[in-house]
Amino acid sequence: IKRIDKDYVKYFQSKNKLMPYTWGVIRIDGSHFHKFADVHNFEKPNDEQALKLMNECAVGVLDAFREFIFSYGVSDEYSFILKRSSHLQRTHASDIVSSVVSFFTSMYVMKWKAFFPLTDLVCQPSFDGRVVCYPSTDILRDYLSWRQVDCHINNQYNTCFWMLVKSGKSRSEAQQILKGTQSQEKMELLANNFGIDYNAIGEKLRLGSSAFWEEETGCSKIVVQHCNIIDGGFWEAHPYILA
Ligand code: DGT
Ligand code: MG
Ligand code: MG
Numbered sequence: 316i317k318r319i320d321k322d323y324v325k326y327f328q329s330k331n332k333l334m335p336y337t338w339g340v341i342r343i344d345g346s347h348f349h350k351f352a353d354v355h356n357f358e359k360p361n362d363e364q365a366l367k368l369m370n371e372c373a374v375g376v377l378d379a380f381r382e383f384i385f386s387y388g389v390s391d392e393y394s395f396i397l398k399r400s401s402h403l404q405r406t407h408a409s410d411i412v413s414s415v416v417s418f419f420t421s422m423y424v425m426k427w428k429a430f431f432p433l434t435d436l437v438c439q440p441s442f443d444g445r446v447v448c449y450p451s452t453d454i455l456r457d458y459l460s461w462r463q464v465d466c467h468i469n470n471q472y473n474t475c476f477w478m479l480v481k482s483g484k485s486r487s488e489a490q491q492i493l494k495g496t497q498s499q500e501k502m503e504l505l506a507n508n509f510g511i512d513y514n515a516i517g518e519k520l521r522l523g524s525s526a527f528w529e530e531e532t533g534c535s536k537i538v539v540q541h542c543n544i545i546d547g548g549f550w551e552a553h554p555y556i557l558a
């Protein structure tokens with residue numbers, strides 16, 4: 316048998332590398348979670364247990380992949396920030412994204428019963444993932460602010476929407492009432508119609524969740540907090556995260 320050198324096939328692999336010395340952000344997002352939430356009877360608009368399960372999986376990722384220093388999650392998504400120096404170790408974008416996505420997904424399945432003891436997992440959760448490199452800390456901060464603003468806007472809308480629906484409006488009526496309303500009008504709608512002070516709604520819902528390595532004298536541990544990551548205060552209190 317004639318041996319043919321078939322090594323050439325490796326040249327078809329494209330090398331999609333992360334840009335060195337930038338902030339790499341891996342964002343995963345649940346696929347069709349609209350349906351997944353319905354099938355598993357998630358509470359509307361926010362299911363406390365579902366959010367806790369997402370946080371647990373994020374903590375698992377931080378613990379398993381030590382290149383991540385900070386993560387931020389809301390709804391069915393989580394963003395993981397790679398240390399700038401870690402690019403030299405894991406240079407292939409698809410390797411790191413696929414590892415994180417599969418780890419997060421299997422952890423979600425493994426931990427399901429602990430958070431939903433009375434609900435069977437009846438369809439497979441899956442997540443998509445992408446990595447984006449941000450060249451400066453300012454732009455990374457803007458990225459995180461964008462996600463937290465999105466959390467606030469969606470949560471405020473969803474809170475109004477489901478209060479209207481639960482009070483007897485149809486979904487299209489609720490949509491019509493909220494169409495074009497500004498943040499202030501939504502706050503007034505909640506206060507006047509339902510006696511809800513939006514600012515008193517739990518921080519976990521308004522601010523999303525940040526899971527990160529907390530450094531204390533001599534030791535560091537992973538914590539989950541619901542804090543404002545748009546203003547400078549958090550970053551000044553944790554200067555080592557983006558150092
Ligand atoms: P995708 O990401 O394009 O595959 O589609 P979806 O359906 O995952 O949409 P996405 O990611 O834009 O929005 C997240 C959906 O997940 C949203 O439509 C409602 C659902 N969801 C997430 N968290 C909760 C929750 O706590 N309670 C309920 N009821 N639904 C939730
Ligand atoms: Mg998606
Ligand atoms: Mg989704």
Ligand code: MG
Binds near residue numbers: 344
């Ligand atoms: Mg989403």
Ligand code: MG
């Ligand atoms: Mg391998």
